[in-house]
Amino acid sequence: GNSVTQMEGPVTLSEEAFLTINCTYTATGYPSLFWYVQYPGEGLQLLLKATKADDKGSNKGFEATYRKETTSFHLEKGSVQVSDSAVYFCALRGDQGGKLIFGQGTELSVKP
Amino acid sequence: KAGVTQTPRYLIKTRGQQVTLSCSPISGHRSVSWYQQTPGQGLQFLFEYFSETQRNKGNFPGRFSGRQFSNSRSEMNVSTLELGDSALYLCASSWGPGGSYNEQFFGPGTRLTVL
Numbered sequence: 001g002n003s004v005t006q007m008e009g010p011v012t013l014s015e016e017a018f019l020t021i022n023c024t025y026t027a028t029g030y031p032s033l034f035w036y037v038q039y040p041g042e043g044l045q046l047l048l049k050a051t052k053a054d055d056k057g058s059n060k061g062f063e064a065t066y067r068k069e070t071t072s073f074h075l076e077k078g079s080v081q082v083s084d085s086a087v088y089f090c091a092l093r094g095d096q097g098g099k100l101i102f103g104q105g106t107e108l109s110v111k112p
Numbered sequence: 113k114a115g116v117t118q119t120p121r122y123l124i125k126t127r128g129q130q131v132t133l134s135c136s137p138i139s140g141h142r143s144v145s146w147y148q149q150t151p152g153q154g155l156q157f158l159f160e161y162f163s164e165t166q167r168n169k170g171n172f173p174g175r176f177s178g179r180q181f182s183n184s185r186s187e188m189n190v191s192t193l194e195l196g197d198s199a200l201y202l203c204a205s206s207w208g209p210g211g212s213y214n215e216q217f218f219g220p221g222t223r224l225t226v227l
Contacts, residue, residue: 036218043116043202043218089155098168099145099157100204100216 002027006090006103013080013110021075021106023064023090031092033057033066033073034100038087047075047088080110114139116205116219124225130191133222137184137205143167144186145216146178149200158201161186162209190224198226 007022025031032051036044048057050066050073057064062077073090090103117136125131137144145168146158157170161180178188184205190197200223204216 041220043220044204045218046215049215091155099160099170100147100155101157102155104154 002031002092002094002101004090004092004101004103006088006106008104009087009107011106011108013108015082015110015112016079017110019075019077019080019084019108021088021090021108023073023075023103025071025073025090025092027071027092027094029095030068031094033064034091034093035062035064035073035075036089036091036102038089038105040086044089080108082110082112084108085110116203116217118201118203118219118222120222121220122223122225124227125193126227127193127195129193130189131193131224132187132189133201133203133224135186135188135203135205135219137186137203138217141205141207141217142184143206143209143214144180144184145204145206146186146188147202147204148172149202149221150198155202158188160209167209193226195226197224199224 003026034049035047037047048059050057053068055066064075087105087107091100119134143162145160160168164180175191180186200221202221203219206214206216
């Protein structure tokens, strides 16, 4: 079945450091890929998405490229801020639609 | 436009009781999905409703059930609560049934604690 694997956390960075959170997936066909962010005490917010191979999703300085050849959707940001501290979830939805399948989440802590 | 609302935000119950959680989707959205979030299992899909019909169901026991009303509001019910049901229950709404171009918007969740 479909699955998502993302790097374990917690990840601790200094402000203005470069961020990469790895995400790889297993799926048949052409799934849509997502990154969600969860701030403490809140629900999930969609950060960015990509619906086909080689698409790049971007938002708030975050980027991720849908790489079908490596089945990956790594999240990157060039310069993190303290306010980026949160838990980040990689997710996919199969090409037949339906439920989101999430990775286990990566906690990011950014220190001033 | 108001976001997805979930009530109550926090609940404390004891084993064996039953609980009902409520979700009001964004106005105009007709699809509601429910997810359970726990530290051990992460985020797991419970079920999806569209136009009052259950379209998909996750791998949860029959103690977990849900329904959707004609105004798209949804409820989920858990009967005979177990300690392991303690979790954050998230509701997500979208305009149509699950599909590649239908973004799901999540509510803040209901934190259920079973004692």
